[in-house]
Amino acid sequence: MNTYQHEVKYYECDRMGITHHSNYVRFMEEARVDWLDQLGCGFDKIEAENVFSPVVSVSCEYKSPTTFKDIIDIEVKISKMSEMKFEFDYTMRSNDKLVCLGHSVHCFIENGRPVAISKRLPELYNSLTALLSK
Numbered sequence: 001m002n003t004y005q006h007e008v009k010y011y012e013c014d015r016m017g018i019t020h021h022s023n024y025v026r027f028m029e030e031a032r033v034d035w036l037d038q039l040g041c042g043f044d045k046i047e048a049e050n051v052f053s054p055v056v057s058v059s060c061e062y063k064s065p066t067t068f069k070d071i072i073d074i075e076v077k078i079s080k081m082s083e084m085k086f087e088f089d090y091t092m093r094s095n096d097k098l099v100c101l102g103h104s105v106h107c108f109i110e111n112g113r114p115v116a117i118s119k120r121l122p123e124l125y126n127s128l129t130a131l132l133s134k
Contacts, residue, residue: 001038004031004074008066019066025058028090028102031074035088039131041124051120056085056105063098070094078132083116084108086128 012023036042046053066072073093080087090102108115118125 001035001076004034004076006030006072006074008068008070008072010068013068017067019070021060021062024060024062024092024100024102027072027074027092028058028060028088028104031076031090032088032104035076039124039127041121041127046121046124049121051108051110051115051117053106053108056107058104059102061101063100064094066094066099072099078128079103081128081132083118083125084114 006027008019008023012019014020033043036046043053071094075091075093077089077091078086079089085105085107087103087105090100090104091098092100092102108117108120110120
């Protein structure tokens with residue numbers, strides 16, 4: 001899978017010129033959406049099946065600041081999964097310097113109720129299982 005790149009925008013920085021911490025969660029979402037698209041199982045396909053994947057939890061561990069125009073390379077990996085949820089780890093670097101480690105947990109719902117993706121979206125489940133076993 002290709003690493004996702006995000007260029008820090010001016011409006012993403014605080015008065016000190018540092019990328020505001022809240023933006024890293026958005027960067028994680030951008031990278032996750034791109035990662036699933038690369039896998040061929042993007043959110044557009046998932047949601048076309050009336051299945052949604054809300055965030056259950058998210059965390060960031062900030063290591064080094066970034067500033068306007070910095071390029072952040074975001075590596076996404078699936079770290080854990082079951083039939084009902086999956087978890088991603090994110091490693092963010094700028095100029096090969098570690099800037100943030102992130103983690104997010106997602107479940108799957110259909111009509112507001114939990115759904116097993118192994119039964120409902122077997123293509124996605126099989127693709128994720130194959131990546132997790134590598």
